[in-house]
Amino acid sequence: MAMTLETIVKGGLCHGCGACASSLQPGRITMKLNDSGFLRPMPSGPLTENEEHIVQEVCSGAELTHRTYGRSYHPLWGPLVRTRTGFANDSEVRFSGSSGGVLSALLIYLLDHKLVDFVLHVAADSRDPFGNAVRPSRSRQEVLEAAGSRYAPSTTLADMEQYLASGATFAVVGKPCDIASLRRMGQRDSRVLRQVRYMFSFMCAGVPSRNGTLAVIDELGARADDVIAFAYRGQGWPGSARATLRDGSERRMSYRNSWGRILSRHLQFRCKICPDGTAEFADIVCGDAWYGKDGYPDFEERDGRSLILTRTREGEALLQAAVDACAITVTGFDVAEIEKIQPYQAHRKQVVLARVLALRLLGRPSPRYLGLELLKLSRSAGVRALLQGFLGTMRRVLRAQAVG
Numbered sequence: 001m002a003m004t005l006e007t008i009v010k011g012g013l014c015h016g017c018g019a020c021a022s023s024l025q026p027g028r029i030t031m032k033l034n035d036s037g038f039l040r041p042m043p044s045g046p047l048t049e050n051e052e053h054i055v056q057e058v059c060s061g062a063e064l065t066h067r068t069y070g071r072s073y074h075p076l077w078g079p080l081v082r083t084r085t086g087f088a089n090d091s092e093v094r095f096s097g098s099s100g101g102v103l104s105a106l107l108i109y110l111l112d113h114k115l116v117d118f119v120l121h122v123a124a125d126s127r128d129p130f131g132n133a134v135r136p137s138r139s140r141q142e143v144l145e146a147a148g149s150r151y152a153p154s155t156t157l158a159d160m161e162q163y164l165a166s167g168a169t170f171a172v173v174g175k176p177c178d179i180a181s182l183r184r185m186g187q188r189d190s191r192v193l194r195q196v197r198y199m200f201s202f203m204c205a206g207v208p209s210r211n212g213t214l215a216v217i218d219e220l221g222a223r224a225d226d227v228i229a230f231a232y233r234g235q236g237w238p239g240s241a242r243a244t245l246r247d248g249s250e251r252r253m254s255y256r257n258s259w260g261r262i263l264s265r266h267l268q269f270r271c272k273i274c275p276d277g278t279a280e281f282a283d284i285v286c287g288d289a290w291y292g293k294d295g296y297p298d299f300e301e302r303d304g305r306s307l308i309l310t311r312t313r314e315g316e317a318l319l320q321a322a323v324d325a326c327a328i329t330v331t332g333f334d335v336a337e338i339e340k341i342q343p344y345q346a347h348r349k350q351v352v353l354a355r356v357l358a359l360r361l362l363g364r365p366s367p368r369y370l371g372l373e374l375l376k377l378s379r380s381a382g383v384r385a386l387l388q389g390f391l392g393t394m395r396r397v398l399r400a401q402a403v404g
Contacts, residue, residue, distance in 0.1 A: 003365055005029075005047055005055045008062050009040055011365030012269035012400075015207065016040060017174075018158025019058040019181035023189075024051055031155040037209030038268050039153040057188050060180035061270055066280065066371030071311070075373035076346050077338055078280030081310040085289040086323075086330035087303070096147040098233045099288045100306030102328055103173060103200055104147045106284065108140045109322045110171055116197050120163060121146055121173035122154045129230045129243075130213045134159065136170065148234025151208050151263050157181055164191045171198040175207065176279035177270075183281045198318060201279030203287030203307070205264065205271075205344055212266030216241055216258050220251040232258070237304035238288065256299045269396065273359070275352045275372050277345045283315030284308065289333070290341045297341055307333065307341065349374070350381035351389030358393035 008014050016039040021029040028051065029041045047055070056062065071079040087100030093108065094101040107119045118136040123146030125131035132154035137143045156174040160182075163170060172182060179201045186192035217224050222243055229244040233255060241258035243251045271277075279285040289307040290297030308330065310316040322328045339346040353374045359366040378386060 002052070002056050003062050004052055005041060005043065007365050008055075008059060013061040013365055013367055014040055014059075015061050015175075015177040015268065015270045015274075016153050016155060017060070017178045017181045018155035019060075019160070019178075019185055020055045021155070021158045022160040023054050023058045023185060026161070031158050033153070033210060036268075037153070037211035037214075037266070038207070039155050054188075058181055058184045060177055060184055061367065062365075063368040064180055064276060064370070064372065065368075068371070073373070074335060075376050076349060077278055077309065077335060078276075078372075079311045080335065081313065081316040083333045083335045083338070084308045084310075084319075084330040085305055085333045086308050086328050087305055089326055089329055093144065093147070094304050095236065096144050096234055097304060097306075098147075098149040098202075098239065099237055099286065100304040101147070102286050102306040102308055103202065103284075104143050105327050106198075106200065106318065106322055107137070107143045107171065107173070109325065109327045110198070110318075111138060111140070111143070113325075116170050117168040119143065119171045119173065120156075122150050122156060124150065124229070124231070129227050130210060130217075130224070136163070148239070149202075149232050151232045151259065152210060152213055153207055157185070160185070160192075164189070164195055167195070169195050169197050171200060172196055173200045173202075175204050176201050176276045176281070176285075177204075177274070179279055180276060180281045198284070198314065199282050201282035201285045203279065203285065203342060203345060204277050206267035206274070206277075207271055208263040208266040209268065212263045215266065216253060216262050217243060219257075219262060220253060222251050232263075236301055238299050238301070254299070260299075269400075272393065272396070273352055273355045273367065275349045275369055275374060277348055278309070278342075280311065280372075283312045284310050284319060287342060287345075292340055297343075307338065347381075347385070350377045351385050353378045354381075354386040354389040355393040358390045359397065362394065362397055364397060 031039045032042050034040045088094040088105035093104050097104050110116045118138045122132050125133040132150050156178040179199050226245045227243050231242045233239040238255035240252040287307040289305040356366050
């Protein structure tokens with residue numbers, strides 16, 4: 001049975017990508033921050049039956065369906081062409097990025113070789129130090145200005161219509177859920193397939209609310225009104241969270257503390273039941289190629305290194321071209337080793353079916369997942385992990401109901 005937009009939002013299935021806003025007539029849906037600090041669609045009035053149908057077609061919060069078209073599919077890591085680690089050869093690009101600067105290097109390569117008219121990605125909002133703005137970049141300098149992770153809500157697809165209407169060709173960088181929705185948009189709008197030449201993403205552990213960022217600022221002993229700029233990562237690997245104050249001073253917090261102790265506790269519910277933290281619908285996805293101890297990553301400062309997964313022939317050809325042009329250095333990486341450097345991603349996909357089952361038993365709206373090998377992964381997860389995932393979801397939902 002199809003879910004309405006209201007059901008998707010109230011049921012906690014919306015991840016705030018903005019695909020619904022871009023797919024309907026201008027003004028029908030706007031994306032606004034709610035009281036919990038997440039961006040959510042706000043319709044100007046009740047949606048028609050046809051509008052609800054369009055929302056269903058583009059929303060990856062309610063459904064994820066994989067069609068691998070003959071590509072090799074790994075149950076944990078999705079469609080794979082090749083797996084590597086690497087880094088940008090330009091030292092400034094490598095230093096500015098969140099890991100090895102590979103995504104930034106690819107964007108610069110596309111622009112320098114005029115393979116696209118611009119790249120569309122998320123940058124810090126110049127009017128709001130804690131907010132995000134989706135913007136086109138047309139130069140190396142603009143790409144570098146937007147480099148680094150932004151652990152806050154963003155609506156990557158909300159204005160997609162205006163970029164498609166321009167007739168320009170471009171590449172898009174977005175969260176895994178953004179790219180999944182963009183693929184769905186492409187199934188009903190052929191302009192997406194013609195004009196969006198490449199879709200890039202990064203491994204994502206979830207979207208923290210704006211309230212999480214404010215909690216970091218509070219922990220730094222600063223007033224939010226005194227902050228004129230805020231960076232979550234970058235300037236090294238993994239880099240520090242950095243708040244710049246009006247008096248010119250700077251407050252810093254380690255990645256281990258900012259993400260591990262604060263921001264990760266403010267994730268939206270939809271991220272807890274997401275099986276696609278590794279961006280299975282992208283052409284190329286990058287993540288942190290952490291070095292580890294005893295099977296778990298450490299976060300000591302080093303020169304950045306990216307994990308690089310090419311998922312399509314187009315993505316593989318682009319990466320190889322960038323390597324041949326000496327923009328990126330890469331080294332082969334055994335797919336069996338990914339779990340050691342990205343254990344969270346492996347665990348979440350293994351137990352997500354148990355979490356979805358908890359929703360269904362409680363009579364709550366739940367997403368529909370097809371073609372992601374979730375049943376096979378559940379069998380390999382172990383009874384204890386599945387039970388923890390199931391009971392944890394039950395507690396979250398019941399606690400939310402008790403709060404009202």
